Amino acid sequence: MSVESTPRVLSGIPASPGRAGGRVVRVAEPPGEPAAGPAPADRAVEAARIGPAVDLVAQRLTARAATVEGDAREVLEATVTMVGDPSLLEKAQALVTDEGRPAPRAVWEAANGFAEMLAAMGGYMAERARDIHDVRDRIVAELLGLPAPGVADLDAPAVLVATDLAPADTAGLRPGVALALVTEQGGPTSHTAILARSLGIPAVVGCAGATALSDGDAIVVDGGTGEVRETASPEEASAVVAVSAVAADWDGTGRTADGHVVGLLANVGDGPGATKAAADGAEGVGLFRTELAFLSATEEPSEARQREIYAAVLSAFDGRPVTARTLDAGADKPLPFLSLDGEPNPALGVRGLRIARVPGGGGRDGAGVLDRQLAALAAAADDTGVDLRVMAPMVSTAEEAGWFVERCRAHGIARAGVMIEVPAAVLTADEILREVDFVSVGTNDLAQYLFAADRQSGPVAALNDPWQPALLRLLSQLGEAAARTGTPVGVCGEAAADPALAPVLVGLGVASLSMGSGALSGVGAALAGLTREQCRERARAASAAPDPIEARRAVTALNT
Numbered sequence: 001m002s003v004e005s006t007p008r009v010l011s012g013i014p015a016s017p018g019r020a021g022g023r024v025v026r027v028a029e030p031p032g033e034p035a036a037g038p039a040p041a042d043r044a045v046e047a048a049r050i051g052p053a054v055d056l057v058a059q060r061l062t063a064r065a066a067t068v069e070g071d072a073r074e075v076l077e078a079t080v081t082m083v084g085d086p087s088l089l090e091k092a093q094a095l096v097t098d099e100g101r102p103a104p105r106a107v108w109e110a111a112n113g114f115a116e117m118l119a120a121m122g123g124y125m126a127e128r129a130r131d132i133h134d135v136r137d138r139i140v141a142e143l144l145g146l147p148a149p150g151v152a153d154l155d156a157p158a159v160l161v162a163t164d165l166a167p168a169d170t171a172g173l174r175p176g177v178a179l180a181l182v183t184e185q186g187g188p189t190s191h192t193a194i195l196a197r198s199l200g201i202p203a204v205v206g207c208a209g210a211t212a213l214s215d216g217d218a219i220v221v222d223g224g225t226g227e228v229r230e231t232a233s234p235e236e237a238s239a240v241v242a243v244s245a246v247a248a249d250w251d252g253t254g255r256t257a258d259g260h261v262v263g264l265l266a267n268v269g270d271g272p273g274a275t276k277a278a279a280d281g282a283e284g285v286g287l288f289r290t291e292l293a294f295l296s297a298t299e300e301p302s303e304a305r306q307r308e309i310y311a312a313v314l315s316a317f318d319g320r321p322v323t324a325r326t327l328d329a330g331a332d333k334p335l336p337f338l339s340l341d342g343e344p345n346p347a348l349g350v351r352g353l354r355i356a357r358v359p360g361g362g363g364r365d366g367a368g369v370l371d372r373q374l375a376a377l378a379a380a381a382d383d384t385g386v387d388l389r390v391m392a393p394m395v396s397t398a399e400e401a402g403w404f405v406e407r408c409r410a411h412g413i414a415r416a417g418v419m420i421e422v423p424a425a426v427l428t429a430d431e432i433l434r435e436v437d438f439v440s441v442g443t444n445d446l447a448q449y450l451f452a453a454d455r456q457s458g459p460v461a462a463l464n465d466p467w468q469p470a471l472l473r474l475l476s477q478l479g480e481a482a483a484r485t486g487t488p489v490g491v492c493g494e495a496a497a498d499p500a501l502a503p504v505l506v507g508l509g510v511a512s513l514s515m516g517s518g519a520l521s522g523v524g525a526a527l528a529g530l531t532r533e534q535c536r537e538r539a540r541a542a543s544a545a546p547d548p549i550e551a552r553r554a555v556t557a558l559n560t
Contacts, residue, residue: 007230012182012207013462014226014552015193017500020159020179020202021220021237024213027162027169030137030149034108039100047096049103050089053142057135058083060148064172074273075171075195082128082135088114104143111136130191134166154178159221161213167191175200180221182228184210187461189444189494196223197497198518204228206461224500225552250524252281254513256506260532263512264524265321267492271312277517281524284321284387286440286514287492288313290373291327300369306376307383314384321387323440323490323514324377325419326370328352328393347454352394352419353404374411381413391417391440396424398431405436420489421445426474429481436487440514441478443493447471466495467548472508476543479509490514499526500555506532507539534558 040046058080065076082088088110095106115132137149150169151160154177164185170192173181178201186192186205196203202223204210210228213219218237220229231237254264265286266277274285290310294301301309314322329351350358356370374390381388392404395418408416417438418425423446425432433439443466444455450471453460475491482489490512491505497515499522505513506527513523527535538555545551 007232008209008212009230010182010207010209010228011549012204012210012226012228013186013188013465014223014467014548015186015188015190015205016181016196016201016203017224017498018180018200018202019220019222019224021218021231021239022157022159022179023234023237024161024215024217024219025154025158026211026213026215027151027160027165028147028149029163030133031104031141031144031146034104034140034144035102036105037100037102040096040102043097043100046103047093047106049143050092050096050107050139053103053107053139054083054089056142057138057148061138061168064168068171069276073171075167075191079131079135079166079168082131083139085114088135104140107139107143108136111139130164131167134168137166151178159219161210163211165192167195170195170199173199173201180204180223182207182210182213182219182221184208187455188465189455190461194494194497194516197494198516200518200522224556226549250281250521250528252524254283254524254527256527256530256532256535258531258533260506262506262510262527263321263490264520264527265323265490265492265512265514266517266520267514268313268517270309271316274313274316278316280517281520282317282517284317284323285313286323286490286496286512288322288324289328290324290377291329294327294329300372303372303376303379306373307379310377310380311383314380314386314388318385319387321389322381323389323391323417323438323492326353326373326390326392327355329355347448353392353400354394357400357403370407371411374408374413378411378413387415388413389415389417389438391419391438393419393442394421395419395432396422398428398435401432401435419445420478421449423450423474426478426481429478430485433481433485433487438488438490439478439482440490440492441475441510443471443491443495446474446493450474462548465548466493466498466501467542467551469543469545469547469551472504472539472543472551475505475508475510476539482509482511488512497523499523500552500559502526503530503535504539504542504555507535507537508543 061080065073091110092106095101111132115129119129141148157177157179159180160178161182164183181196181203183205202221204226218231218234220237254262263283265284266282267287268274268277268285269289269292356366390408390413395401401418405416415437417436419442420439421442447464448455451463453463455464488511491510492514495501496513497519502523538558541554542551545554
């Protein structure tokens with residue numbers, strides 16, 4: 001930036017709170033689409049190049065995974081699994097031998113086919129499409145003899161700027177070296193945003209114009225407001241001491257400064273994740289994603305096998321509350337043992353609890369799948385001594401809620417609830433809350449349905465910002481219904497992990513917050529520094545704002 005030029009100020013979507021300044025390092029872009037020809041002279045030799053390239057990429061990612069822990073390691077290990085998927089390798093080799101594609105082009109086409117299939121499914125499976133693209137780009141770069149895309153080893157602290165960051169890149173970052181992240185694409189529920197929050201690295205995503213920044217530019221990134229500002233000199237940027245949202249002075253008990261109790265819980269999917277969450281100080285589990293154990297199952301796991309899987313999670317929380325969500329499967333998370341027909345719009349189709357209620361929704365025995373899962377959960381709770389709560393996803397009416405509660409009671413489950421993910425469930429909250437023992441808000445899906453904006457779509461990512469006043473006003477209605485009925489409301493979406501937003505949610509009437517366990521200390525410290533009335537004050541200010549940026553600013557003004 002020249003002395004005479006006006007410093008640029010860019011605006012994006014706040015993804016991970018905190019403020020940091022430093023020099024820009026641009027992340028290496030992927031190699032791009034490889035040429036479709038000419039056809040190789042020896043197809044067998046060309047096809048044989050793919051396997052070693054796949055092995056090298058897998059080895060590099062495995063080595064990186066060994067240097068990190070927790071969520072970062074899980075993401076890297078999941079990417080390694082995708083790299084080694086034999087169906088991807090076989091498809092790419094067949095494109096070379098059968099159709100004469102060069103090896104880089106064959107990998108590109110094979111990976112794109114898998115990614116398109118996942119993207120069409122929507123929801124959880126669509127989130128994996130970005131991972132497939134990352135795997136594709138790394139293998140293609142290796143075959144072309146080009147540098148690996150993504151983040152190189154940093155020799156000094158820097159702010160990373162990219163079109164987008166692959167989960168595997170974000171997972172390997174070190175706080176203090178990666179001062180902040182700025183991406184031109186992505187949304188607040190992307191893997192990049194989730195991992196940045198868990199690592200305590202300030203991040204702004206969906207920042208138009210970010211890729212116009214150059215290596216060496218001096219910028220200040222505010223992950224709480226979404227502002228990215230150029231400075232006159234590197235010295236001015238470096239003078240901004242990196243401030244993350246993670247605090248070390250939380251005493252481990254969820255409560256406000258005046259003693260109002262707020263349960264601080266963890267989102268988990270398997271035994272190792274539960275063990276880590278307990279070690280990180282989670283007071284229990286607010287969301288046990290039971291379907292993650294079944295995504296690769298070709299047949300429905302037996303009750304005995306399910307009991308074993310669930311007990312591995314529950315055993316980490318002896319005597320403490322664990323809330324299990326029944327299979328959140330369907331067209332967006334297809335399970336091979338559920339013979340669901342294709343649907344024109346999977347996000348609006350037969351998923352969650354609907355599998356057990358819609359004729360043919362779960363193949364021949366959708367209700368039986370649910371009953372066997374409930375029986376296995378109840379047995380695992382007996383085995384481990386936890387305070388089990390069970391909730392159903394995708395509930396829209398009080399009749400559905402009552403039907404599910406009766407099903408739980410029949411299996412001896414004393415505490416049954418439902419997920420609030422559909423706007424209709426909020427508009428009939430009084431009726432639904434009287435049927436159940438608790439509810440939990442999935443803010444990601446609730447925002448998606450409220451704004452008619454696919455949470456995986458970059459162009460509409462800003463609509464899924466959890467600071468959207470319309471979403472906060474909807475949660476306020478739910479909080480008022482909770483006060484009238486005496487039924488507790490929790491939040492288990494990514495909104496719960498934001499230390500700035502957590503007091504707002506408590507002020508709206510939320511009784512518990514469930515998040516990735518890496519965010520617990522920051523959220524706990526934020527709540528401990530405010531009284532319940534101060535939380536309500538922030539809730540009123542954010543809800544009254546005209547847009548998410550002003551909502552954040554209104555809360556920030558109250559904090560100063």
